[in-house]
Amino acid sequence: MSHFSTIRSEKTADGVPQSTSRYLFLTDAERERILAKIQVRDPLIGTFFDALRQRVYRRVQRKSLHELGDATAWYYPAAEYLSDAAMLYALQPEPVLGTWLRSVTLDVARSATYDWVGPAFRSHAEPYTGHLETAHLCWAMAAVLDLAPEVFPKEELTEVKTALREKGLVLCQRWLEKNTHLANWRGIMTSGLLVAAAALGDEVLLDKYLPEWQRCTQAFQPDGSYGESLQYGNYLAFALMLAYEALARKYPQRARQLDVSTYAKGLDWIASSLFYAKPMASWGDEPRARAANFNDSAALFRSSGDLLLHVATRQQGTSQAGLARGLFQTYYEPVPYQGPHDLATFGMVNDWGFLTLPLLTHEVPGLSPAEVPLPLVNTFSNGHAFVRDAWDGQTILAINGGGDDLCGPGHLHGDLNSFILVHKKERLLVDPGHSCYRNLIHGLESASQTHNTCTFLVDKDELGLQEDLAKMALLEQKSVLARRQITPDGLSAPIRRGNRRLIAERDDCVSVVGAEAGSTYGTPIREFTRLWLLAGSHILFVVDTIVAERPVTTIWNWLVNNRDGKAEVLSNDNALEVRRNRAGMKLFHAGESTLSHPVYGYVHDAYHVEPNQRGEGQPGSGLLYRFTEKQSTLSRTVVHAIALDEAAYLGTWALHSDENSHTLTNGQRTWTLTLHDGQAEHLSLVSGHRRRWDVIKGNDTYTLQRIAPHDPS
Known part of the structure; x- marks a missing residue:
């Protein structure tokens, strides 16, 4: 009987087979379809x-777990490399591959428990407790035991199973028993345990810890977005996906x-967060994804390929399934050979993995965001908004603004009311990553000072040299929050950060988003309301209202993308001109402030567990420009006007301010923003053709109203 002689089954509507398979990660039907498609x-x-x-045979030929060029210790690629090889062996068994699998797996199994705990910066206090690396090793060993058990003699197979239980599963279990908070880590450790238990056939442990899987899904927001970041949302969903697929x-x-839908709903958020794909300097000539990298996240983000196909397969009949399949078509199918491959399961640079082939056999039509359709102004519970x-x-325009209480806080930045601005596939204002x-x-x-938001000087003495400003104590947002606790009575409530959504509306070519985040700074800031008004494709007004209990000096921070040294910036007293390749931005400051020479900041492409690796920005990869108020005051409403255009035509744009009106024009396109009575409680936005929209403040929110041109008001 073949290793893959299984009970052939068809899926029900929920994507789960009606009958059982002898193996975790590949059914007989999936294997037959893969081989048949290769044949034709x-x-x-x-x-x-x-x-x-x-990619598997590059490692086999080196007779090593690593392939040439890897920049990580063995813990990090073990899951993807061993699962890749095990899946290939299940599909096309060859003696040389079996020998490599046996050798490398035994090396891992025979490593000391101390090594299974993780690298030196993890706690190695006894009794040993598992860490993320431990869970990943569980995934690696489980895949080999499931897909390629025949590469081991009976005694060695027992040895591998014993190592998986005693050095992996038990250590993951110990972490879960020791820690009582809901966080990303909990999902990873739960997955490590469940996948190991499934591979070992330990149904008692499966039943004990399946409720933990469900509890971990409560870290996602009700709409499927995630409070930490795209990167960490993907990491948690990937881990939960792997446990689900093991069952x-x-x-x-x-x-x-x-309930897969708890994170599958997040496809709307993910699709909204993705910008475009094109080559990136130092990462090769192939197109690479760019995304809204708020908090701890890679700008080079695309969802893990296996995760996308899992959602497409297990959520068939939903728009999220179509979106997931469509994102795979956009970001993976054009570049199937793209590396690196050693940074994937830890979420540093995501990739497709060993489940891609079996999940591709389940045909699901792809949908683009426009086909769903997702709205052009889209907001999410975690505070993200996209225009x-x-x-x-x-x-x-990607914004981290007003949101709900966070279900899984962590890895946050002081970036509320910050935003990323993209024009013609160029990130002009960026998040540092x-x-x-x-x-x-x-x-x-x-910190807040390295994001496109405001910071404050509470006690501003006479400043001397420009560099003294960087040494002064700034009032910034608090970004370290409490964690949700697991108690005998259940899970504690989501964590309030203090940011509120005020408006998110679109009418015709005008979009308005607003958020308030004053309480995140603490005393003496009472209010920090920011409104973004996008008119068409070329004009953005940013209106800030800041109120304090005692006089403060506001600093407006603007982080310009210079990650490849290609930003060309011209500045004068109240304006910045930024050019990147053929795209450009001209930013006008309409307040009474002083513009500093840029501070040399950082813009990172992707996280790496070690310092000074590819993807880590160098000094000056971000150019941080600051407008600093000339006088401290209790309250102010300040307008910034931003023109977006071909770089060659930036010089045609000018801002004309007259009391409470600000007109941004290049002679062909003209929009005027008026703040009635100088406040941001009633604003009018008027086009060059005299079309008018009003943004009006109510008790706690704003509304957008189109005013007919003939309306006498």
Whole structure:
């Protein structure tokens, strides 16, 4: 009987097989479909099979777990490398591959328990407790035991199973028993335990810890977004996905207890967060995804390929399934051979993995965001908001603004009321991202002063040299929050951060988003309201109202993208001109402030667990410009006007301010913003053709109203 002689089954509507399989990660039907499609030279399955084979055999030929060019310790790629090889062996067993799998797996199994705990910066206090690396090693060993058990003699198979239980599963279990908070880590450790228990056939442990899987899904917001970041939301969902897939084929009744929709709903958020794909300097010539990297997240973000296909397969019949399949088509199918591959399961630079081939056999039609359709102004419970002139248009405004209480806080930055501004596939104003957590600069790259938001000087003495400003104590947002606790009575309530959404509306070509975040700074800031008004593709007004209990000096921070040294910036007393390749931005400050020479900040492409690696920005990769108020005051309403255009035509734009009106024009396009009585309680936005929209403040929110041109008001 073949290793893959299983009970052939068809899925029910929920994507779970009706009958059970002998194996966790591949059914007989999936294997037959893959091999049949390879036989007929199917361009999709055939290409991804070839890509899998090539990357596996690069490691086999080196007779090492690592492949040439890897920049991580062995803990980090073990899960993807061993699962890749195990899946390939299940599809196309060859002696040389079996020998490599046996050798590398035994090396891992025979490593000391101390090594399974993780690298030196993890706690190694006895009795040993597992960490993220431990869970990943559980995933690695489980995949080999499931897909390639015959590469081991009986005694060695027992040895591997014993190592998985005693060095992996038990350590994950110990972490879960020791820690009583809901966080990203909890989902990873739960997945490590469940996948190991499934591979070992330990149904008692499966039943004990399946409720923990469900509890971990409560870290997602009710709409499926995630409070930490895209990167960490993906990491948690990937771990939960892997546990689900370890159950769906062999233990389908148990898989039905797990609600995939809790994170699958997040596809709307993910699709809204993705900007475009194009090559990035130092990362090769192939297109790479860019995304809204608020908090700790990679700018080079795309959801893990296996996770996208899992949602597409297990949520069939939903718009999220179509979106997931469509995102795979956009960000993976054009670049099946793209590396690196050693940074994937830890979420540093996401990739497709060993489940891509079996999940690709379940045909699901893809949908683009426009086909769903997702709205051009889209807001989410975690505080993120996205404004576009059109899907596949010219301008994207991504905002971390007003949101609900956070279900899974952590890894936050002081970036409320900050935003990312994209025009013609160029990120002009950016989020810094993050680097190695043990870098001294991590505190700075997480702080409000390195984001496109405001900071404050409470006690402003006479300043001397410009560099003295950087040494003064700034009032910034608090970004370290309490965690939700697990008690005998249940899970504590979501955590309030203090930011509120005020408006998110669109009418015709005008979009308005507003948020208030004053309480996140603490005393003496009473209010920090920011309104963004996007008119068409080329004009953005940013209106700030700041009120304090005693006089403060406001600093407006603007982080310009210079990650590849290609930003060209001209500045004068009240304006910045920024050019990147063929796209440009001209930012006008309409307040009484002084513009400083840029501070040389950082813009990171992607996180790495070690310092000074590819993806870590160098000094000056971000140019931080600051407008500092000339006088401290209790309250102010200040307008910034931003023109977006071809770089060659930035010089045609000018701002004309007259008391409470600000007209931004290039002679062909003209928009005027009027603040009635100089306040941001009633604003009018008027086009050059005299079309008018009003933004009016109510008790706690704003409304957008279109006013007819002939209306006498």
